[in-house]
Amino acid sequence: MSNSAIRRIDVQGIRNLSCTQLAPSEQINILFGTNGSGKTSFLEAIHYAGLGRSFRSPRVESVICTDLAEATVFIELVSGSSIGVSKSRPGSHTLKLRGERQSSWLDTARSLPLLLINSDSFSLLEGSSKVRRKFLDWGVFHVEHDFAASWRGASRCIAQRNLLLKSRHIDERQVDAWSVELSTYADRIDHSRSQYLQRLLPLIEDTLAHLLDVPELTIKYSRGWDEGSPLLELLRGSLDRDARYGATQIGPHRADLQIRIGKFRAEDYLSRGQQKLLVIALKLAQGRLLTELSGGSVIYLVDDLPSELDAPNRVKVCRLLERFDSQAFMTCVGENDLDTGWSSGTSMRKFHVEHGKMSAFSSSSGMT
Ligand SMILES: Nc1ncnc2c1ncn2[C@@H]1O[C@H](COP(=O)(O)OP(=O)(O)OP(=O)(O)O)[C@@H](O)[C@H]1O
Ligand SMILES: [Mg+2]
Incomplete structure (x- = not known):
């Protein structure tokens, strides 16, 4: 035991x-x-x-x-x-x-x-992207000990960058310094999250097969900024937009998972009980992966x-x-x-x- x-x-x-x-x-x-x-x-x-x-x-x-x-x-x-x-x-x-x-x-x-399964767990499907990032990050945190430091580093950079973006006269040089640091943390976070998900997906599929007979489940990870472009380049190119919002619009704090059954969003296709089974499968798979990777x-x-x-x-x-x-x-x-x-x-x-x-x-x- x-x-x-x-x-x-x-x-x-x-x-x-x-x-x-x-x-x-x-x-x-x-x-x-x-x-x-x-x-x-x-x-x-x-x-x-x-x-x-x-x-x-x-x-x-x-x-x-x-x-x-x-x-x-x-x-x-x-x-x-x-x-x-x-x-x-x-x-x-x-x-x-x-x-x-x-x-x-x-x-x-x-x-x-701890993995909690309760009536709020439905928000993993129907809630904001924050809930799905938390789900992903729970797993990464438990299997990769450096992850918490990267996550804290990125949060600090985003907070500092946002503070500068809200000021009346934006100091572009300082914003850029935080963008540089943020993109280093962001690459680490993205790498850890996508690696974790690659390992998790087969276990989700296997666990779900014991619970629910539905058309193909797909879970697609989006990292929070365009694929194929370095975050730093995109941050530099979006300074005007970020200044308008007074907040950083792209980065690891915008990552998400699209959970679909066939061509439908899972929450639009599955019944309430089926949604509960899917959420349970997602969480049980996380538990299995933690055991596999860390014992x-x-x-x-x-x-x-x-x-x-x-x-x-x-x-x-x-x-x-x-x-x-x-x-x-x-x-x-x-x-x-x-x-x-x-x-x-x-x-x-x-x-x-x-x-x-x-x-x-x-x-x-x-x-x-
Ligand atoms: N801060 C508090 N101090 C004392 N009692 C509280 C406090 N907050 C909530 N309670 C009471 O604690 C009791 C236990 O609530 P709890 O949600 O654990 O019940 P439960 O057994 O899970 O019920 P249910 O089957 O309805 O979900 C409730 O009667 C609630 O009103
Ligand atoms: Mg209760």
Whole structure:
């Protein structure tokens, strides 16, 4: 079993989870409970520990339990490593990895690779290009350790360049200096993204074949500036336009993926349930690739899998999750909503979530 799997989680003060502990299975974990019981909040707590932010609110303060002054999440991994994070309101967070204070979330995110599948995942198809860049960059970040530095470098250049473009009298020499630096980072980012996608595509195709029978899927990457022309040349040629917008109009911050089924955009052609299956295939493929390239394994946070999926499709997803041997935390409302589809050898734990408390649940159906 993967070293990145979670062995123990303690959550205090995240939304309605005032104080709860969990010793999960290293494979499949099902959290069930009524609306408002705290299932999504538990996934949010894991997400917060891994990435320093919630997937529901832009401000992490809003996840702190209204009755408490502080939120704390402690995670112990199978590898023996640990992550501890606490946040008071107002105030900065304290983050520890293996007991050592961290000034950024980079190493923590690497030791806890999380893939979230929830109702917002549809935005991978129908949302802005930013969502698809995030998808791509998640994968590149986890397989290429220099990527974060290139990405930060490019962001800094774009911010500085934009600042100059907004000024009344534009200093062209300074703009050019940032353009030169930006194009160096941009080439690295483009190379990493397109290499990653080349590796990912066959896995997406294979994973999707287990879930959905649709005409040919194509995923085309556009890097954010014209193919065949160096970015620097294009930036130099577009100074007037950029000055009009007061912002850099081309570059790696404009990259996108066109996801099509046959000749149609995926979101225009597929039903809602089929879109969900496609998004799941995209994310599962990322998890598989990470395992192939780094030997590590991801943790899937799957919020409300049953919604939009009929029973046979739920079973297909469950089968894939257990086959890829990752740890998963899956939520559903009913006690038996996710009971079918598991092999007898799968290690599974079920937890009942009630009023912000979790309790291990065993049923007569053979769950342990
Ligand atoms: N900052 C907060 N402090 C305390 N409670 C909060 C806070 N924010 C939200 N809540 C409450 O926490 C509860 C748990 O919400 P959560 O979204 O986790 O429920 P859920 O089990 O996922 O429900 P559903 O099945 O409807 O998705 C809700 O009752 C919500 O109102
Ligand atoms: Mg929920």
